[in-house]
Amino acid sequence: MTIDRNCELCQLAAPAAYANDKFAVIVVDDPNYPGFCRVIWRDHVREMSDLSRDDRLLLNEAVYQLEQAVRETMAPHKINVASLGNVVPHLHWHVIPRYTDDAHFPAPVWAAAVREPDAAALTARRALLPQLAQAIARRFNQD
Structure with a gap:
């Protein structure tokens, strides 16, 4: 396995x-x-x-399984799935539940906020973690 000692995702804190x-x-x-x-x-x-075909399929399945777990638990309006890596050039996928009342909707979460999020809604969503x-x-421990 290749590890970059300067990469925050290789170090996974x-x-x-x-x-x-x-x-x-x-x-x-x-x-x-x-x-x-x-x-x-x-x-x-x-x-x-950079991945082998089997590893690409494995990673895609992991993203799918995670998206399903987030959908079933968090009940978002939409799920955003993104692989950017411009700041941290290490392969990773973001799976983000989105709500019409979140701070950035309908823009990406990395855009400028368009509203203050509702504190009660955030508290309720945090309670689902x-x-x-x-x-x-x-989902991931199924064999």
Whole structure:
């Protein structure tokens, strides 16, 4: 496995909701986006095209399973799935639950905010995070 000692995703400081030897799933600690998750490829590669066909299929399935866990638990209006890596050039996918009342909707979460998020709605969504962790474990620990 290739590791870059200067790469924050290779060092993976956040606890994983699920991990194996190929990838890790983390729930991002973002106060404005409860349920924001990432699938992080463990080997330090930049692009999907750096992976073998089998690894690409495995990673796509992981993103799909994570999206399903987020949808079933967080009940968002929409899910955003993105692989950018412009700031951290290490292959990872963002899975972000979106709501019509979130701070950026309908723009991407990285755009300028267009409203203050509703504190009660955020509190209710944060309360779902233990259920999300269980849904992730259930989906990824199936054999």
